[in-house]
Amino acid sequence: MSKNKYKITELEEILRMKQMTLKSHLEAKLEAAGYEPKSEDGFLYAKGTFPVLLVAHMDTVHEECVQKIKYTGAIMSSPQGIGGDDRCGIYAILQIIKEYHCSVLFTEDEEKGCIGAEKFAVSDYIVNNDINYIIEIDRRGTNDCVFYSCDNPDFEEFIESTGYFKTAWGSVSDISTIAPALGVAAVNLSSGYFDEHTTRETINVEALLSTIEEAKKILALPCEEPFEYIEAAYGGYGNWWRDYDEEASPISTDYTTAYTDDCTYIFSKEEKAKKFFHIYLQTYSGNEICCEILAINEMEAIGMALSHYQYYSACDIIDIKSQ
Incomplete structure (x- = not known):
């Protein structure tokens, strides 16, 4: 049988882990990458030398750990629920930091209400963060960029300037808490999973790999000063109601x-x-x-x-x- 070109052993390992096992695994990965990670109640944080914070969450909604993984071309699935939300983001960040020594935040219990993000937002790590902007990789689909209640048009233009990501709407994720705490703009990028929160969930490996490369293109853009977090005038849905207003x-x-x-x-x-x-x-x-x-x-x-x-x-x- 020929080797499946979409099979990624490291991603499969991440998908099979329980949250706290993954946390220990990621701490070791960050140490090996030259970081000094801080494992705290609710999150794992590592300060980098590149002025961008990368965010993903370590939990999934699925009760069982992934045991069997099925490939249909570039599409991964599992009877237990594949857990691309947000193990795709975890994998993507591990690849990105091989080239860009960004600060990294891996949170716990996003699916229970952004609990880890809330704990980070009141921690000492938000002081003197030297961050120009935040990229979270925890969005379904292929090329969405979501800003939630952050309404900074210059930042939206910056993210879309590479020509791949297009602004979409969303409700809430970890950056909804982290961005206002840090005072810098944030975006959530698609990571290639679909039908999240069900056992029908899938991962499109090609879409995931594209997000990794496209995120690197954003990081390569000149950025001398932080993008300010500007709260949308009516919060909550952030740019969602504005986008709907424009299209409908x-x-x-x-x-x-x-x-x-x-x-x-x-x-x-x-x-x-x-x-x-x-x-x-x-x-x-x-x-x-x-x-x-x-x-x-x-x-x-x-x-x-x-x-x-x-x-x-x-x-x-x-x-x-x-x-």
Whole structure:
């Protein structure tokens, strides 16, 4: 039998590991790459000499570890759920730092509500960070770039200038917490996984490898000063409602519209006060996941949670708590 040209042993090893085993593995990898990694409760951080922070999360939603991996051409899958979200990002960063000694942040428990990112955001590591911008690699698909509530047009133009990534919308990820804490702009790039949060999840190896090379092209661009984190005027969905407004029928200047599987909700842009909501979802395996959302009200929080967990609906919500 001929060798599968898409088979990547290092990626397979990462896909098979439990979160804490992976954390120890990555600590050793970073040490071997010349870093002095700091393993803390909730995250693994390593300061680099190149002024960009690379981010990915170490957990997956799947209850079982990957045992069997199937290849259909360039497409990887597993009966246990392949876990490309976000093991693709982990693998990509390990390849990128071979050429660019960026700072690195690997977080725990993103799928439970960006818990590791929250812990990093209040740590001493955010002081004197010398970061020009942040790249997270934790987005489905092939060539999306998502900025969430970071609304810096110069940074968006910078990311899109290589001609590969195109601005898309999203709800929340680790950089939604990390970027405002550091005060620098951030983007989440596609990493080649599809149908995340289900056992149907796949990884397109070609798309993953393309993201790695395209991310390097961004890092090669001249950048002398940090890109400022500029919070979108109405937060939450960030550039999502703006993009939808541009591509669809006009939306009233007084309201933002959010869509879920079942309903359409309209929120007044005059509502300024936000608070944290914990949205608890019943998983297909009978367990529950928690998504922490900063939102104006409960309806907005629901819309954002269901936008992020796209294979769940309002029927899967079992509890909502606010702080």
